[in-house]
Amino acid sequence: MLRLLLPVSLAISVSVAHAQTSPDDSVTLRKLANEVLTHSTAYANLKVLTKTIGGRLAGSPQMPRAEQWGLKALKAAGADTVYLQECMVPHWVRGEQEEVRIISKRRDFVPPLQVLALGNSVASDSSGVTAPVLEVGSFDELEARKKEVKGKIVFYNYHFNPTFIKTFHAYGDAVRYRVNGASRAAKYGALAVIVRSMSHGANNFPHTGAMRYDEAYPKIPAVAIGLEDADRLSDRLKDDKDMQIYLHTSPKFLPDTIGHNVIAELRGTEHPEEVITVGGHLDSWDVNEGAHDDGTGCVQSIEIIRAFKALGIRPKRTIRIVLFANEENGTRGARKYAEAAKAAANERHIFALESDAGGFTPRGFALSMPAEKRAKILSWKPLFKPYGLCDFDEVGGGTDVGELNEALGTPMGELSPDSQRYFDLHHAANDVFEAVNKREMELGAVGMAGLVYLIDKYGL
Amino acid sequence: MLRLLLPVSLAISVSVAHAQTSPDDSVTLRKLANEVLTHSTAYANLKVLTKTIGGRLAGSPQMPRAEQWGLKALKAAGADTVYLQECMVPHWVRGEQEEVRIISKRRDFVPPLQVLALGNSVASDSSGVTAPVLEVGSFDELEARKKEVKGKIVFYNYHFNPTFIKTFHAYGDAVRYRVNGASRAAKYGALAVIVRSMSHGANNFPHTGAMRYDEAYPKIPAVAIGLEDADRLSDRLKDDKDMQIYLHTSPKFLPDTIGHNVIAELRGTEHPEEVITVGGHLDSWDVNEGAHDDGTGCVQSIEIIRAFKALGIRPKRTIRIVLFANEENGTRGARKYAEAAKAAANERHIFALESDAGGFTPRGFALSMPAEKRAKILSWKPLFKPYGLCDFDEVGGGTDVGELNEALGTPMGELSPDSQRYFDLHHAANDVFEAVNKREMELGAVGMAGLVYLIDKYGL
Numbered sequence: 015m016l017r018l019l020l021p022v023s024l025a026i027s028v029s030v031a032h033a034q035t036s037p038d039d040s041v042t043l044r045k046l047a048n049e050v051l052t053h054s055t056a057y058a059n060l061k062v063l064t065k066t067i068g069g070r071l072a073g074s075p076q077m078p079r080a081e082q083w084g085l086k087a088l089k090a091a092g093a094d095t096v097y098l099q100e101c102m103v104p105h106w107v108r109g110e111q112e113e114v115r116i117i118s119k120r121r122d123f124v125p126p127l128q129v130l131a132l133g134n135s136v137a138s139d140s141s142g143v144t145a146p147v148l149e150v151g152s153f154d155e156l157e158a159r160k161k162e163v164k165g166k167i168v169f170y171n172y173h174f175n176p177t178f179i180k181t182f183h184a185y186g187d188a189v190r191y192r193v194n195g196a197s198r199a200a201k202y203g204a205l206a207v208i209v210r211s212m213s214h215g216a217n218n219f220p221h222t223g224a225m226r227y228d229e230a231y232p233k234i235p236a237v238a239i240g241l242e243d244a245d246r247l248s249d250r251l252k253d254d255k256d257m258q259i260y261l262h263t264s265p266k267f268l269p270d271t272i273g274h275n276v277i278a279e280l281r282g283t284e285h286p287e288e289v290i291t292v293g294g295h296l297d298s299w300d301v302n303e304g305a306h307d308d309g310t311g312c313v314q315s316i317e318i319i320r321a322f323k324a325l326g327i328r329p330k331r332t333i334r335i336v337l338f339a340n341e342e343n344g345t346r347g348a349r350k351y352a353e354a355a356k357a358a359a360n361e362r363h364i365f366a367l368e369s370d371a372g373g374f375t376p377r378g379f380a381l382s383m384p385a386e387k388r389a390k391i392l393s394w395k396p397l398f399k400p401y402g403l404c405d406f407d408e409v410g411g412g413t414d415v416g417e418l419n420e421a422l423g424t425p426m427g428e429l430s431p432d433s434q435r436y437f438d439l440h441h442a443a444n445d446v447f448e449a450v451n452k453r454e455m456e457l458g459a460v461g462m463a464g465l466v467y468l469i470d471k472y473g474l
Numbered sequence: 475m476l477r478l479l480l481p482v483s484l485a486i487s488v489s490v491a492h493a494q495t496s497p498d499d500s501v502t503l504r505k506l507a508n509e510v511l512t513h514s515t516a517y518a519n520l521k522v523l524t525k526t527i528g529g530r531l532a533g534s535p536q537m538p539r540a541e542q543w544g545l546k547a548l549k550a551a552g553a554d555t556v557y558l559q560e561c562m563v564p565h566w567v568r569g570e571q572e573e574v575r576i577i578s579k580r581r582d583f584v585p586p587l588q589v590l591a592l593g594n595s596v597a598s599d600s601s602g603v604t605a606p607v608l609e610v611g612s613f614d615e616l617e618a619r620k621k622e623v624k625g626k627i628v629f630y631n632y633h634f635n636p637t638f639i640k641t642f643h644a645y646g647d648a649v650r651y652r653v654n655g656a657s658r659a660a661k662y663g664a665l666a667v668i669v670r671s672m673s674h675g676a677n678n679f680p681h682t683g684a685m686r687y688d689e690a691y692p693k694i695p696a697v698a699i700g701l702e703d704a705d706r707l708s709d710r711l712k713d714d715k716d717m718q719i720y721l722h723t724s725p726k727f728l729p730d731t732i733g734h735n736v737i738a739e740l741r742g743t744e745h746p747e748e749v750i751t752v753g754g755h756l757d758s759w760d761v762n763e764g765a766h767d768d769g770t771g772c773v774q775s776i777e778i779i780r781a782f783k784a785l786g787i788r789p790k791r792t793i794r795i796v797l798f799a800n801e802e803n804g805t806r807g808a809r810k811y812a813e814a815a816k817a818a819a820n821e822r823h824i825f826a827l828e829s830d831a832g833g834f835t836p837r838g839f840a841l842s843m844p845a846e847k848r849a850k851i852l853s854w855k856p857l858f859k860p861y862g863l864c865d866f867d868e869v870g871g872g873t874d875v876g877e878l879n880e881a882l883g884t885p886m887g888e889l890s891p892d893s894q895r896y897f898d899l900h901h902a903a904n905d906v907f908e909a910v911n912k913r914e915m916e917l918g919a920v921g922m923a924g925l926v927y928l929i930d931k932y933g934l
Contacts, residue, residue, distance in 0.1 A: 051636040057676075176511040179861055179917070216517075216912055375835070375892050377862065401639055402837065404864045432835050432892060434913045452676055453894045457639070
């Protein structure tokens with residue numbers, strides 16, 4: 015998720031040399047925009063996915079329902095072929111217990127802290143853990159105070175850096191505390207960890223997300239805490255030196271189970287063997303409706319097929335929509351897709367596009383590919399300007415298409431929406447349908463459809 | 475509010491010729507951004523304005539409280555001088571009655587329609603108006619059916635055009651029905667008008683806003699109706715041919731009263747006579763908290779002073795913040811300011827900047843000025859790119875600074891935020907503090923501070 019900026023001058027200098035468009039292209043992109051902004055079914059599709067199915071973590075009872083939803087929506091959009099691609103997925107469940115309380119001699123009333131167990135984390139003892147708290151602002155501070163860690167609950171209070179303009183950079187900077195914090199603290203004898211949520215939102219929602227254990231150390235419970243509670247806890251620790259925390263969580267892994275990528279195609283008329291993959295991930299965390307993460311990516315991808323069919327655009331290459339099975343805690347769907355693509359001797363994967371950064375107003379695309387292919391896409395920038403997409407400088411691609419890129423070297427890209435609101439709701443209970451603006455999401459689909467159209471027409 | 479796009483090529487071709495920056499500029503803009511994103515008081519200021527004062531139409535009891543808030547906030551930001559500039563403002567009040575119901579022989583239960591009387595509109599008879607409804611989709615249809623108008627309530631059901639990418643263009647296209655619809659219908663004997671709200675929001679909030687009467691025709695009541703109610707009313711009219719509407723509103727004008735522009739300065743150290751005006755409008759409609767319209771423009775403007783002071787930036791020219799008294803239904807504050815500026819022999823107004831298009835992520839600036847001055851600003855575009863401002867193509871300026879532009883030919887500009895969400899809440903009850911994202915608004919202040927800094931440094 016950590017993307018790097020290329021110097022602006024590089025992007026501009028190469029763009030001029032490779033210009034390749036025809037006047038028809040701006041007309042077609044305008045038709046695609048009008049079609050999506052007038053007749054899109056993406057918002058209605060999203061409402062069904064979020065409101066009637068809801069959270070859909072891999073292995074959950076919602077997952078197969080979401081797969082059936084995907085098949086139906088892709089058929090309705092007019093795909094030539096629609097099918098499921100089986101894969102094994104992890105099956106982590108949160109369990110019933112999730113409680114963190116301050117225990118103090120003061121006996122004042124302190125409401126329980128709002129927390130969420132981190133994804134993939136283990137349960138506490140069945141009676142919970144009660145221990146003093148060591149607050150640290152960073153791993154550096156943890157190392158400096160390692161002798162104080164034993165027998166404590168470590169509280170990572172590392173803040174999102176507000177000076178990163180693109181919030182994904184703040185996330186990239188901070189997320190190591192969520193991912194690695196437990197094992198880093200367990201190494202020195204910590205009993206559990208509490209992590210300040212990966213957010214700068216002006217609210218108290220805790221934000222879950224995947225963590226990983228280092229097998230060298232004991233696996234200890236790990237929870238995320240909301241920002242207001244994190245500030246309150248930090249304040250309290252300053253003057254209530256004897257306070258302890260009671261922490262009780264109950265997540266566990268069940269055996270791996272069967273999940274599916276949901277796949278649909280518009281078959282290419284001239285080069286059917288050349289595949290353009292476009293997708294989002296169907297799974298979400300269990301605590302919300304998975305609206306921006308990543309319901310919007312799914313319905314935007316589906317919308318490309320609908321808009322092409324509505325306008326009678328028959329692609330030369332095969333456009334394949336993939337709703338990936340398991341991005342949040344395993345990437346198993348993407349790995350399966352990449353394996354199958356590698357094994358398919360008759361397929362040539364020329365490009366893969368993902369939308370997994372929220373359904374907000376699109377600002378451009380992040381791209382990962384050799385310079386001459388990047389230059390080709392940059393030559394199309396003027397075609398996207400009327401739709402507000404002007405940022406093509408970032409190097410990146412989504413987690414799911416990243417597997418294809420790694421397996422086959424497939425050039426990849428990701429829609430770059432405005433990122434300011436994403437971490438207000440990412441992996442938190444407020445990532446719901448109502449947080450999605452219809453037009454913002456539709457404009458993302460417009461950008462994606464335009465890029466897919468141009469790559470189909472001119473190759474890459 | 476209707477802005478026009480200049481051809482992209484024009485904007486690009488002139489920008490290269492006039493490049494004028496120093497490496498220090500990008501450093502200073504970065505410092506301004508870091509300062510605003512880390513220490514801004516804009517969001518806290520906005521909370522006080524919206525939550526403790528609320529809606530503040532000119533003439534309302536909230537207006538003087540808002541003026542005092544403005545004085546206090548500007549002083550706290552560190553302005554050299556803070557003062558009130560008196561002006562007469564209109565005093566329109568909504569009154570107690572605001573009811574629109576369907577009257578049908580069917581006797582089924584139909585809840586009252588959600589409506590708001592349009593700003594400046596007159597009251598119905600004290601017993602209300604009951605009449606059949608003539609729905610028209612446009613003024614063309616009204617003209618074609620003018621013989622059917624007499625004795626009816628005309629329902630303008632003109633939709634926002636979703637294919638305009640920038641929603642202000644859809645507003646510019648549709649707003650004539652709100653502004654002129656009543657008199658156009660009264661000309662043919664209509665008793666009242668109902669106008670589909672100026673919105674494409676997926677909700678039912680009615681959106682008020684200013685209307686004007688043509689003195690040649692009777693003044694008739696005028697209300698805005700929410701989008702869902704507009705669709706329901708349209709559906710009902712298709713098969714309940716005998717239905718009528720009961721409409722009862724009670725607004726009126728009280729005598730003009732005294733209001734104030736709230737003004738503050740950072741006095742220029744080298745050319746104090748050269749004035750850069752920056753502002754938003756302090757008034758709002760009465761039915762909401764005036765958060766995006768235009769609390770955010772006010773607090774962003776105030777933030778420029780705070781950030782300059784915090785960084786020790788002493789401007790060469792005079793930076794004058796103006797919170798205008800009466801944008802929504804009269805522009806009297808702006809006219810007073812322009813008159814005073816014209817009369818001040820010792821002032822030279824080199825630029826005026828407004829933020830009145832919502833506190834959303836900034837995309838660039840709309841500009842109105844001679845080509846060589848525009849070219850100078852365009853040469854600074856690379857400095858704004860790291861903050862996501864890349865759209866400098868629109869011709870425009872805010873309503874308030876427009877008066878200065880008209881009186882003195884002052885070059886002007888307006889912050890161009892992302893416009894997708896603005897007409898979900900513009901002039902409606904949901905324009906509240908909670909609809910503002912802290913970082914999005916702060917980034918707007920960053921862009922404004924950067925532009926003011928550069929114009930102060932290099933002149934215009």
